[in-house]
Amino acid sequence: MKYGDKVGLYNDASQCIAEDVPIEALSPFYNPYMKDVLDLFKRTAFVNLSKLQSCLKEGKAGWETVIGQDECKMPWYGRDLPIVEHAEEIADRIRDKIGKFGDGEDSVVVMADTIIVKIPREVMGIFASRDPVYTWTMVALCQAIAEIFKIDPNTDLDGCNMLKAVVFGRYPQSITFSPGAPVSGFLKPSNVVDGLGAEYSGITVNHIVAMVNKRTMDGLALASILEEAAQWEMGNAVGWYERYNLLGYAYEGFNANNLVLDLVKENRAGMIMDVVHSTVRRAIEDKVIKVKKKFASGYKMYATDNYPLWNAYELAGTTAAVIVNCGAMRAGQAAPSVLAYINDGFTIETGGLPDPDGGRMEGVGIGFAFYTHSIYGGAGPGAYTFDHVILRGSGFIQPPIVAGMCLDSGTQLFSPEMTSSAFFKLRDMFPLLQNPLEKVAEAAEQIKGEIKKG
Amino acid sequence: MAEKTKSEYVPNIYPGKDTVSARRKKLWDKSRPLLKYRSIAEDDITQLLSHRAVRSAYVSVHPPLEELIEPYDPIKHIVVPTPGTRAGDRIRFIQMSDSFHLPSIAPFGRQRLYFSRFRGIDTVVYSGREILEMRERDLEKATKMLLETEIFNPGRSALKGITVHGHSLRLDENGLMFDARRRYIYDKDSGEVVYIKDQMGNVLDVPVPVGPPLSEEDCKKLCLTYSWDTQPYKARTELFEMMSRSTKMRVMAGFNPEMINESM
Numbered sequence: 001m002k003y004g005d006k007v008g009l010y011n012d013a014s015q016c017i018a019e020d021v022p023i024e025a026l027s028p029f030y031n032p033y034m035k036d037v038l039d040l041f042k043r044t045a046f047v048n049l050s051k052l053q054s055c056l057k058e059g060k061a062g063w064e065t066v067i068g069q070d071e072c073k074m075p076w077y078g079r080d081l082p083i084v085e086h087a088e089e090i091a092d093r094i095r096d097k098i099g100k101f102g103d104g105e106d107s108v109v110v111m112a113d114t115i116i117v118k119i120p121r122e123v124m125g126i127f128a129s130r131d132p133v134y135t136w137t138m139v140a141l142c143q144a145i146a147e148i149f150k151i152d153p154n155t156d157l158d159g160c161n162m163l164k165a166v167v168f169g170r171y172p173q174s175i176t177f178s179p180g181a182p183v184s185g186f187l188k189p190s191n192v193v194d195g196l197g198a199e200y201s202g203i204t205v206n207h208i209v210a211m212v213n214k215r216t217m218d219g220l221a222l223a224s225i226l227e228e229a230a231q232w233e234m235g236n237a238v239g240w241y242e243r244y245n246l247l248g249y250a251y252e253g254f255n256a257n258n259l260v261l262d263l264v265k266e267n268r269a270g271m272i273m274d275v276v277h278s279t280v281r282r283a284i285e286d287k288v289i290k291v292k293k294k295f296a297s298g299y300k301m302y303a304t305d306n307y308p309l310w311n312a313y314e315l316a317g318t319t320a321a322v323i324v325n326c327g328a329m330r331a332g333q334a335a336p337s338v339l340a341y342i343n344d345g346f347t348i349e350t351g352g353l354p355d356p357d358g359g360r361m362e363g364v365g366i367g368f369a370f371y372t373h374s375i376y377g378g379a380g381p382g383a384y385t386f387d388h389v390i391l392r393g394s395g396f397i398q399p400p401i402v403a404g405m406c407l408d409s410g411t412q413l414f415s416p417e418m419t420s421s422a423f424f425k426l427r428d429m430f431p432l433l434q435n436p437l438e439k440v441a442e443a444a445e446q447i448k449g450e451i452k453k454g
Numbered sequence: 455m456a457e458k459t460k461s462e463y464v465p466n467i468y469p470g471k472d473t474v475s476a477r478r479k480k481l482w483d484k485s486r487p488l489l490k491y492r493s494i495a496e497d498d499i500t501q502l503l504s505h506r507a508v509r510s511a512y513v514s515v516h517p518p519l520e521e522l523i524e525p526y527d528p529i530k531h532i533v534v535p536t537p538g539t540r541a542g543d544r545i546r547f548i549q550m551s552d553s554f555h556l557p558s559i560a561p562f563g564r565q566r567l568y569f570s571r572f573r574g575i576d577t578v579v580y581s582g583r584e585i586l587e588m589r590e591r592d593l594e595k596a597t598k599m600l601l602e603t604e605i606f607n608p609g610r611s612a613l614k615g616i617t618v619h620g621h622s623l624r625l626d627e628n629g630l631m632f633d634a635r636r637r638y639i640y641d642k643d644s645g646e647v648v649y650i651k652d653q654m655g656n657v658l659d660v661p662v663p664v665g666p667p668l669s670e671e672d673c674k675k676l677c678l679t680y681s682w683d684t685q686p687y688k689a690r691t692e693l694f695e696m697m698s699r700s701t702k703m704r705v706m707a708g709f710n711p712e713m714i715n716e717s718m
Contacts, residue, residue: 012527012528012529013528213525214524214525214527215525215526215527215529216527216529216530217528217529240710240711240712241711243711243712244711244712261532264529264532264533265532268532268533268534269534269573270573271484271569271570271571271572271573272569272570272575273482273484273566273569273570277463277465280463280465281463284463290716292716295469295692295695296471296692297469297470297471297475297692299466299468299469299470299692299696300466301695301696301699303716303717303718304714304716305714305715305716307707307711307712307714308711308712311707311711323529323533324533325573325574325575327529327530327532327533327534327535328533328534328535328536328539328573328574329535329536329539329545329573329574329575329576329588329589330519330530330535330539330574331539331545331574331576331589333545333576333587334574334575334576334587337575337576337577337578340578341565341566341569341577341579342569344566345566345569347696347700348466348467348468348469348696349465349466349467350466351466351469351696351699352695352696352697352698352699352700352703353700353703354700354703354704354706354707354708354714355700355704358704358707358708358711359704359707359708360708369578370578373576373578373585373587406527406529407529407530407533409516409519409522409524409539409542410515410516410522411515411516411545
């Protein structure tokens with residue numbers, strides 16, 4: 001055990017799941033549940049067969065926006081193939097082509113009209129990127145359909161082209177696949193991820209909200225698992241920043257010491273600044289900060305020799321403030337605004353202690369508030385991914401934004417139901433995604449003994 | 455975890471002993487009520503906001519919360535929704551602009567006031583404007599406070615839903631802030647500022663008087679900003695110390711969070 005910090009982990013009913021957990025147990029390197037979730041996200045592709053069938057029938061391919069899916073229609077090249085009926089056969093053929101490189105784990109599963117493909121670990125280990133999720137799945141899928149329906153350049157030249165266009169979209173003329181295309185994955189293709197190591201950040205907020213079925217604290221946990229992994233991948237949690245990040249996510253995402261919920265309960269009918277005051281009071285009581293100097297006006301300046309922990313308290317306070325404010329309004333739109341301006345509150349209240357994430361959250365929050373409001377235009381917070389150029393400045397903003405969107409009662413144009421309806425189903429398909437907050441804590445409880453031994 | 459001690463914590467709110475600091479401290483402390491300067495009828499506020507016809511029913515964006523079927527989430531039972539949220543009201547906005555010339559409040563100050571005194575808010579600060587979005591009936595209630603109390607100076611603050619330009623321009627001959635849409639005029643007979651258009655610039659059937667502009671002396675007394683004719687540069691000792699410490703600590707925290715210590 002490298003660090004002395006230990007926390008208790010609580011579920012969203014304020015029940016303690018794990019006590020005395022070293023913060024290392026909440027690292028993606030040690031926590032087995034986090035590893036499983038990241039593995040699932042990294043290796044999984046989805047083939048939506050009914051979408052494929054309808055696109056192929058209508059000759060619809062290569063669209064460039066979610067709402068403009070009939071942008072290119074070539075019904076004269078349409079092919080009416082009973083693809084959904086042949087789901088099992090297609091899956092078998094994909095398994096033959098991909099599964100043989102694995103260790104025997106069943107790599108292809110059919111669920112209703114969707115084929116779920118898990119690229120074997122061995123394959124992912126050899127390649128430099130995680131793009132086989134797309135490339136292998138797409139090529140294997142095209143081959144399977146060509147084999148089953150006997151499409152080749154001799155029998156049906158245009159059918160070959162149409163099939164390629166439906167599966168690959170305009171690629172490679174355009175570097176992106178069509179949004180909402182029949183083949184998709186949890187993560188974006190690596191060539192469209194904005195920034196090094198930002199892959200796990202590149203998941204749309206509403207997808208996460210849908211995967212946790214709008215349960216706020218679970219949303220915080222799942223978003224934190226992904227964002228924490230992204231921060232490690234970016235190098236933002238190496239060395240000096242390791243404890244800082246571990247503590248930050250423990251308090252912000254995994255409800256360490258029940259701090260977030262305590263602050264929410266204390267201010268259930270309160271304002272945003274009430275949460276700031278409660279956070280400062282709690283930090284003084286827990287001896288995280290203390291009065292350093294008192295000015296003539298009575299204004300007190302606080303000091304800390306444990307900034308990573310004070311930062312974690314601030315992040316918990318910020319998250320609680322988002323929950324209190326968005327919960328009162330039951331609207332996700334207010335989350336960026338809290339992130340943008342609560343920082344001032346913390347700095348002024350403590351006499352200049354660094355605000356959450358050392359000012360990065362404020363910078364990102366202001367940009368995000370601009371982009372999500374008509375003052376600048378743009379989309380609702382739910383439609384963003386956090387590899388976006390204005391959002392990747394701080395690693396701690398994704399969880400509160402997800403929490404805000406979980407609390408939305410239907411005010412958003414870009415609602416989870418609109419942008420991410422398929423992801424509500426994934427929760428049923430993958431029991432792993434259910435109750436992430438409790439599962440992280442249970443996994444931490446399992447391994448805490450080993451970590452303490454070092 | 456260290457043993458807990460019962461703290462005698464009293465929120466700081468804001469540093470400084472001078473009058474501007476005192477103003478800021480008052481506005482951002484929700485335990486101190488704001489002085490009421492004028493009364494504006496609820497129907498007039500509805501007209502000025504221009505989101506619904508006077509006395510018409512509130513339009514809803516979703517069914518009332520009690521009728522809404524939602525997946526289980528304990529948090530939704532903990533946080534208390536506002537009345538507008540409970541009813542499923544639309545989210546509507548008010549946008550205020552404040553002059554540079556001895557304003558009773560400025561956009562950054564509005565944000566802190568909103569954070570301290572309102573629930574269920576969404577706000578964005580810009581250089582000379584501040585938008586506030588809330589559920590419709592909550593917004594109307596908040597607007598009443600924004601227009602009736604000491605933070606509203608009819609001459610130097612204005613409702614500007616669109617075409618906001620003008621906060622840094624010279625005042626007109628009557629001491630009013632510039633407005634390209636001429637939403638408000640100075641009525642010399644009554645001595646009051648009168649809105650002849652709503653915040654979106656639509657002509658009102660019946661003009662809405664919002665009271666006389668504050669005298670220059672009152673403007674100075676209620677001013678929220680530091681300047682040579684209110685509180686000069688050197689009055690801000692505590693504030694400067696806090697700000698320079700904050701700036702330095704942020705840089706150090708960003709460089710290496712473990713480097714922060716109690717001596718800083």
